[in-house]
Amino acid sequence: MQAGFKQDKIYTFIGPVLVSVNPFKQAAIQRIRGMYSAETMRKYSGRQSFELPPHVYTIAESAYRALLRSSKGQCILITGESGAGKTEAAKRVMEYVMAAAAAARPSAKATGREVQDLLLQSNPLLEAFGNAKTVRNENSSRFGKYVEIFFDYQGQPLGGRVSKFLLEKSRVCVPGKGERSFHIFYQLLAMGGDGGDGSSCVLHALGELQAYSYLARSGTTQVAGLSDADEWSATAEALTTLGFSPERQTQLMELVAAVLAIGNISFQSNRAAGQVLAKTDSQAAVVHQEDSLKVAAAALKVDPRKLASALTNRTIATGIDRMSTPLDAAQSAHARDALAKALYARAFDALVEQVNRAVAPPPHAELTLGVLDIYGFEIFEANSFEQLCINFANEKLQQLFIEFTLRAEQAEYAAEGVAWTPVEFFNNCVVVELIEGSRPAGVLLWLDEECVVPKGTDASFLTKLASNLSKHPHLEVSKDQAARTFTIKHYAGDVAYAADGLIEKNKDLAYRNQIEMLSESASPLIAELFPAATRGKTSAKKIETAGAQFRKQMDALAATIGRCAEPHYIRCIKPNLKKRPADWDAQLVAHQVRYLGIVENVLVRRAGFAHRMPFSRFLGRYKMICRGTWPAPPAAQSPADSCAAILAAAHIVKAGYELGKTKVFLRAPASVFTLEDRRSRALHDVARILQGAYRSFAARRYRIKLREKSMAVFEGLKRRRGSWRLPFLGDYLDAAEAPEVTRMLLKAGEARVYFADRITHVNRNGKAQERILLISDRSVYVLAPTKWRVNVRVAFDELEGISLSTFADGFMVVHVGGGAKGGGAALLLQVQRKAEVVTMLVQEAGASVVCSDTIEFRSKRAGMFETSATETRTITFVESAATAGSAALLDEKSAATGQLRVLVPPVLGSKAELQIGKGGAAPAA
Numbered sequence: 072m073q074a075g076f077k078q079d080k081i082y083t084f085i086g087p088v089l090v091s092v093n094p095f096k097q098a099a100i101q102r103i104r105g106m107y108s109a110e111t112m113r114k115y116s117g118r119q120s121f122e123l124p125p126h127v128y129t130i131a132e133s134a135y136r137a138l139l140r141s142s143k144g145q146c147i148l149i150t151g152e153s154g155a156g157k158t159e160a161a162k163r164v165m166e167y168v169m170a171a172a173a174a175a176r177p178s179a180k181a182t183g184r185e186v187q188d189l190l191l192q193s194n195p196l197l198e199a200f201g202n203a204k205t206v207r208n209e210n211s212s213r214f215g216k217y218v219e220i221f222f223d224y225q226g227q228p229l230g231g232r233v234s235k236f237l238l239e240k241s242r243v244c245v246p247g248k249g250e251r252s253f254h255i256f257y258q259l260l261a262m263g264g265d266g267g268d269g270s271s272c273v274l275h276a277l278g279e280l281q282a283y284s285y286l287a288r289s290g291t292t293q294v295a296g297l298s299d300a301d302e303w304s305a306t307a308e309a310l311t312t313l314g315f316s317p318e319r320q321t322q323l324m325e326l327v328a329a330v331l332a333i334g335n336i337s338f339q340s341n342r343a344a345g346q347v348l349a350k351t352d353s354q355a356a357v358v359h360q361e362d363s364l365k366v367a368a369a370a371l372k373v374d375p376r377k378l379a380s381a382l383t384n385r386t387i388a389t390g391i392d393r394m395s396t397p398l399d400a401a402q403s404a405h406a407r408d409a410l411a412k413a414l415y416a417r418a419f420d421a422l423v424e425q426v427n428r429a430v431a432p433p434p435h436a437e438l439t440l441g442v443l444d445i446y447g448f449e450i451f452e453a454n455s456f457e458q459l460c461i462n463f464a465n466e467k468l469q470q471l472f473i474e475f476t477l478r479a480e481q482a483e484y485a486a487e488g489v490a491w492t493p494v495e496f497f498n499n500c501v502v503v504e505l506i507e508g509s510r511p512a513g514v515l516l517w518l519d520e521e522c523v524v525p526k527g528t529d530a531s532f533l534t535k536l537a538s539n540l541s542k543h544p545h546l547e548v549s550k551d552q553a554a555r556t557f558t559i560k561h562y563a564g565d566v567a568y569a570a571d572g573l574i575e576k577n578k579d580l581a582y583r584n585q586i587e588m589l590s591e592s593a594s595p596l597i598a599e600l601f602p603a604a605t606r607g608k609t610s611a612k613k614i615e616t617a618g619a620q621f622r623k624q625m626d627a628l629a630a631t632i633g634r635c636a637e638p639h640y641i642r643c644i645k646p647n648l649k650k651r652p653a654d655w656d657a658q659l660v661a662h663q664v665r666y667l668g669i670v671e672n673v674l675v676r677r678a679g680f681a682h683r684m685p686f687s688r689f690l691g692r693y694k695m696i697c698r699g700t701w702p703a704p705p706a707a708q709s710p711a712d713s714c715a716a717i718l719a720a721a722h723i724v725k726a727g728y729e730l731g732k733t734k735v736f737l738r739a740p741a742s743v744f745t746l747e748d749r750r751s752r753a754l755h756d757v758a759r760i761l762q763g764a765y766r767s768f769a770a771r772r773y774r775i776k777l778r779e780k781s782m783a784v785f786e787g788l789k790r791r792r793g794s795w796r797l798p799f800l801g802d803y804l805d806a807a808e809a810p811e812v813t814r815m816l817l818k819a820g821e822a823r824v825y826f827a828d829r830i831t832h833v834n835r836n837g838k839a840q841e842r843i844l845l846i847s848d849r850s851v852y853v854l855a856p857t858k859w860r861v862n863v864r865v866a867f868d869e870l871e872g873i874s875l876s877t878f879a880d881g882f883m884v885v886h887v888g889g890g891a892k893g894g895g896a897a898l899l900l901q902v903q904r905k906a907e908v909v910t911m912l913v914q915e916a917g918a919s920v921v922c923s924d925t926i927e928f929r930s931k932r933a934g935m936f937e938t939s940a941t942e943t944r945t946i947t948f949v950e951s952a953a954t955a956g957s958a959a960l961l962d963e964k965s966a967a968t969g970q971l972r973v974l975v976p977p978v979l980g981s982k983a984e985l986q987i988g989k990g991g992a993a994p995a996a
């Protein structure tokens with residue numbers, strides 16, 4: 072693995088499990104080598120896992136094909152610790168599967184495209200609300216998720232479903248040192264609250280990041296290389312695509328703002344405030360600064376007095392009686408944080424629900440491909456309820472892994488009558504039972520019990536564990552009274568959990584008076600998230616603890632995964648803690664290898680066989696290797712004998728394989744390569760060689776044709792220097808290799824990059840900006856110079872035409888129609904390869920070209936604020952000696968007036984007016 076990593080081979084197969092080592096070098100690997108390009112995707116399509124080097128696409132391909140072949144659900148389980156690359160792997164898998172479905176899609180079917188867009192858009196949205204910068208990962212998912220795509224039996228996506236697990240809501244109030252809260256808070260502030268329809272005064276009243284105590288405390292507000300404002304654009308777009316109405320968006324962002332405002336409320340005791348009314352009240356809390364209370368109440372759209380009361384009192388219902396007790400300042404601060412967390416957590420639930428509504432499959436859909444991206448095993452210095460749940464989830468997954476892979480493997484050898492020595496491995500079901508068991512009660516159930524008994528405390532919970540489970544070989548309760556910890560011996564190592572705070576976290580109760588207050592909010596969203604409880608109902612309904620909910624979720628997940636025909640595994644490994652490329656911390660890796668269960672897998676594989684194939688598939692694939700079996704094995708020969716003949720012809724020795732009852736078992740992976748090598752030599756692989764040669768020939772021919780066409784387009788223009796003399800290379804930036812571009816094209820349903828180069832774009836304020844111009848097979852894009860972010864996209868059918876001056880100045884105006892909306896704003900560009908760009912747009916988009924030295928065009932109205940309103944402008948091209956010897960340039964003074972002027976260095980030759988019709992050149996009169 073280490074050797075591969077040093078050579079940038081980040082993927083390895085250990086048996087059927089793909090191990091992925093985070094390279095921490097997005098730019099270098101992906102762009103230069105095209106690791107995730109559309110071309111690489113095509114390469115893996117339809118190939119068997121041993122035909123090409125290991126890749127995340129190998130797993131995606133085999134899951135998608137298995138889905139189609141067997142018409143049975145598939146799942147891909149991705150685990151690893153924070154920052155190991157799980158989410159990246161999950162995204163690559165999704166992209167690959169979507170691309171494979173698109174490639175197989177009959178062109179008439181549009182629904183697949185829509186589903187694909189919606190599913191891809193759910194990523195930025197869930198990341199904005201559920202991801203945060205941590206010390207381990209700048210974009211760490213703070214929740215687990217299982218995303219299912221529903222397919223029809225032809226492999227076209229019909230819809231999807233997202234299940235989420237355990238959002239780390241404590242981050243809302245206390246992000247760790249050097250970490251941030253959830254991205255959305257910073258996005259909101261970066262946009263100055265210009266979130267929804269702009270009508271909300273709460274959003275406009277937002278201040279600086281440092282003004283919010285929840286955000287300021289951690290000491291970190293920025294992430295290097297991340298623009299929260301840009302990310303907000305993606306979030307806002309996703310909200311709209313996923314069906315959030317403008318009103319809902321405003322309400323949602325107001326809720327986010329309200330959480331920040333709540334964090335600024337502070338408390339002091341009555342006595343300190345000099346308002347002691349009765350002696351017993353001296354400790355009771357009052358709000359310290361009324362202003363902060365008012366801001367929060369306005370954001371929540373509730374009465375400030377009710378908010379104050381809900382934060383400084385606690386209401387307990389006993390039967391139909393209600394008792395209200397005043398809280399002291401520390402308890403009030405606690406109640407405040409509980410309110411903030413409850414609001415955010417319920418908003419996140421609602422967000423996931425809306426995503427699910429938007430991507431819901433039709434009712435008959437049942438064939439699914441699921442991808443699980445869930446936190447790996449966690450061992451921290453202090454471990455609490457969250458780690459207990461996370462580690463429990465990992466125990467459950469390890470158990471499924473054992474069930475599926477190891478047991479199935481051993482069972483197969485037995486069924487096939489193949490001799491092998493069974494390996495001993497640790498079966499962790501005993502630990503799973505210890506945590507979730509009910510007879511005798513496991514850790515989570517004892518915790519639940521202490522949550523309902525009167526006077527149950529963290530300490531009494533620990534005592535119960537000690538007296539009831541002390542003999543359990545995997546549990547140890549600390550004898551040190553002060554330490555108050557218990558240790559579970561997990562399959563991945565021992566973890567000491569602190570008992571303090573467990574009861575409270577497990578109860579996870581929103582305070583009753585807070586819910587009542589929120590249910591009366593004038594914000595429809597908040598009122599919906601906190602429905603007022605009807606009296607009869609609540610008393611009858613048993614409130615579920617957080618532990619019980621999580622247990623249920625895990626059971627449901629295990630059942631879903633259990634229903635899949637085959638799970639596919641990706642284990643992600645982090646090679647170092649410094650997020651540095653090419654740095655290998657052997658100890659750290661060894662630790663992860665242990666808890667990812669890779670060791671057990673290697674043991675089984677070593678003792679057993681690396682590869683197996685049914686006789687019929689083996690014969691079909693390799694019969695050309697052996698004279699005796701080509702073109703068909705003798706009818707009298709048994710399939711096992713025919714396979715043996717092929718193995719002998721490939722010089723694979725007897726000790727290297729076993730023949731079972733129906734399958735060939737190969738001991739070493741190298742044997743598969745030997746067979747494959749023999750096979751391709753036997754076939755000479757003529758077809759593929761021809762195809763490769765044809766492709767590059769076709770590409771060259773396209774470029775030559777384009778230049779010929781260019782000469783026709785520009786014929787009649789007497790230019791001194793025309794850029795059509797340059798060779799036409801198309802993609803000058805290797806844009807087609809960039810994963811961002813692949814994703815962008817995929818989203819738009821486009822297939823190739825015809826042209827990409829750096830250009831200058833003149834914006835509506837007359838400012839020249841460096842940008843990238845990219846022409847695909849359906850659209851023209853103007854992209855930001857970094858990260859390939861889309862500034863403008865104009866589909867070919869919106870293209871109205873192109874205007875050029877008669878000079879060789881590099882300027883061009885691309886006119887855009889707006890369909891029913893009327894005219895759109897034109898693009899004013901200065902490009903080095905004008906001839907190539909113009910010819911390509913004539914050829915591919917059927918654009919018409921007009922040449923004149925005064926060009927009128929529609930532009931977005933200038934000003935400070937983004938607007939869709941347009942106005943007509945003029946640009947004139949004049950010869951000017953001032954620019955002699957340099958390139959043509961925009962007269963900056965003219966830019967301010969709206970009447971733009973381009974100064975062109977003196978040229979020889981006459982000017983001609985030229986009109987080029989759709990699809991061909993036709994000189995105008």
Ligand SMILES: Nc1ncnc2c1ncn2[C@@H]1O[C@H](COP(=O)(O)OP(=O)(O)OP(=O)(O)O)[C@@H](O)[C@H]1O
Nearest residue numbers: 093095096097153154155156157158159208211212
């Ligand atoms: N295949 C890859 N190629 C290049 N860079 C990668 C790759 N996988 C991960 N990275 C880098 O590592 C970072 C962390 O990866 P990712 O967010 O996928 O981790 P994770 O395991 O999902 O972590 P968490 O559990 O914290 O969400 C990414 O932002 C990226 O910079």
